[in-house]
Amino acid sequence: MAGTRPLFIPVILGTSRQGRMSEHVARFVFGELSKRGGVETELIDIRELDFPTGDEGSTIKNAKFSETAMRADGFLLVVPEYNHGYPGLLKHALDTNLAEYIHKAVGICGVSAGPFGGTRVIQNLLPVMRELGLVTIFWDGNFSSVQNAFDASGELTETAYVRRLDKFFKELIWMAKVLRHGRENVGIEDE
Amino acid sequence: MAESEKMICPRCGVEMNRHAEKVDYAAGLAEPEAVDPELGGVVEEFHTCPSCGQTLSRRAV
Numbered sequence: 001m002a003g004t005r006p007l008f009i010p011v012i013l014g015t016s017r018q019g020r021m022s023e024h025v026a027r028f029v030f031g032e033l034s035k036r037g038g039v040e041t042e043l044i045d046i047r048e049l050d051f052p053t054g055d056e057g058s059t060i061k062n063a064k065f066s067e068t069a070m071r072a073d074g075f076l077l078v079v080p081e082y083n084h085g086y087p088g089l090l091k092h093a094l095d096t097n098l099a100e101y102i103h104k105a106v107g108i109c110g111v112s113a114g115p116f117g118g119t120r121v122i123q124n125l126l127p128v129m130r131e132l133g134l135v136t137i138f139w140d141g142n143f144s145s146v147q148n149a150f151d152a153s154g155e156l157t158e159t160a161y162v163r164r165l166d167k168f169f170k171e172l173i174w175m176a177k178v179l180r181h182g183r184e185n186v187g188i189e190d191e
Numbered sequence: 192m193a194e195s196e197k198m199i200c201p202r203c204g205v206e207m208n209r210h211a212e213k214v215d216y217a218a219g220l221a222e223p224e225a226v227d228p229e230l231g232g233v234v235e236e237f238h239t240c241p242s243c244g245q246t247l248s249r250r251a252v
Contacts, residue, residue, distance in 0.1 A: 064218065070245055099248040102211045102237045133211065133237075183210050184241035 007073045008040045008173050009033060009105075014079040014090035016047035018148070022111045025143050026078040026151040031077065031107055032165055039173060041076075042068065044091045056081035061096045069097050074105035074176035075134065078141075081112045083099035086128075092130060103183045105175035109141030117142025137175050139168040170182055195252060200240035207238035212251060225250065 011033065015028035024046075030043045050060050069075075079086050106129050110118015122140050129136050141164070143149060149158040156162075199208040214232035220226065225233045234251035 073244070098213075098236055098247050102213075102246060103239075132211065180244065183239040183246065184208055185246065186210060187208055188210055188212060 006038050006040045007173060007180070009074040009076055009172065009176055010036050010042045010044050010068055010072055011076045011078060012090075012093075013043065013045045013047075013083075014077055014093075015087045016089050017080070017082075017087070021113070021146045021150070022078050024078045024154040024156075025109055025111050025141075025146065027154060028156050029076060029141065029160070029165060030149075030176075032151045032162065033169060034109075034167065036169060042138065044068065046089055049093055051089070052091055055181075058090065058098070058176040062093075065093070066097055066100055069100035072100070072104060072109070073180045074172055075101075076107050076109065076172065077079075077111045077125070078111065079121050081110060081117065081118045084120045084124070086125055091128065091191050094128070096148065098132065103179050104134055105137060105172055105174075105179050107137045107139065107141070107172040109143060109168075111143045111146050113145065113147055115144050115155060117144035135175060135179055138160050139171040141165055141168050166185065195236070198238040198247060198249065200242060200245065200247075202245060203240055203242040205240060205242050207240045207247065209236055209238045211237040213237070227251075 003141060011026055033041045034076050049065050051080045089122050106124055108122045111121045112118045126136055151157050200207050213232050213235050214230050215235055216232040218233040235248050236251050237246055237248050239246045
């Protein structure tokens with residue numbers, strides 16, 4: 001029954017770059033999100049999706065990624081800021097679906113080596129999210145100076161992120177719940 | 192506006208909820224006859240099953 005299904009909110013690691021610090025962030029947020037009651041999650045690494053680059057959009061759908069996106073009630077994107085923008089491969093992957101995203105929640109964790117915590121990449125992603133039919137929350141995760149936030153093994157050393165992310169998760173889960181209710185029960189013609 | 196025919200979830204057999212529409216401008220390039228002349232593109236509807244949560248799309252009629 002709809003009311004008893006757990007929310008499913010996968011974490012998408014949005015970079016394939018070697019040596020990516022965003023992987024530490026993705027594993028951390030995945031672990032924290034996994035602790036939430038009533039929420040299922042999964043870590044999706046776009047490096048492993050292996051999308052071809054000779055075409056774009058729905059013609060190169062990855063069946064497993066699309067099935068996961070279809071099942072999702074929301075998404076958590078972990079995105080590094082590269083030259084103020086988002087990784088092209090992330091956009092390439094996201095563009096393969098549409099119906100799978102419509103009226104679903106999305107929260108973004110920006111990652112940067114500098115002090116701004118990926119704020120610019122988050123801003124750049126907002127219109128993309130909107131065009132894909134996703135609904136952005138108004139909390140972000142901002143991992144600034146990420147090289148100092150984790151040790152060499154990927155363990156979090158800057159523990160303030162736990163509380164910061166608590167607020168982010170609450171907002172994402174609320175939005176995912178509300179939008180699921182809307183998708184399943186509120187018609188576009190209802191007034 | 193007239194209600195379009197309800198989609199039925201192929202998994203659950205229940206009526207799906209039409210909760211979104213989107214104009215696909217690119218689809219109109221390949222199928223100009225399907226373009227809504229007032230909206231300038233092909234209108235897609237999105238329906239979600241209240242039982243299993245899957246979303247399906249179809250062209251608006």
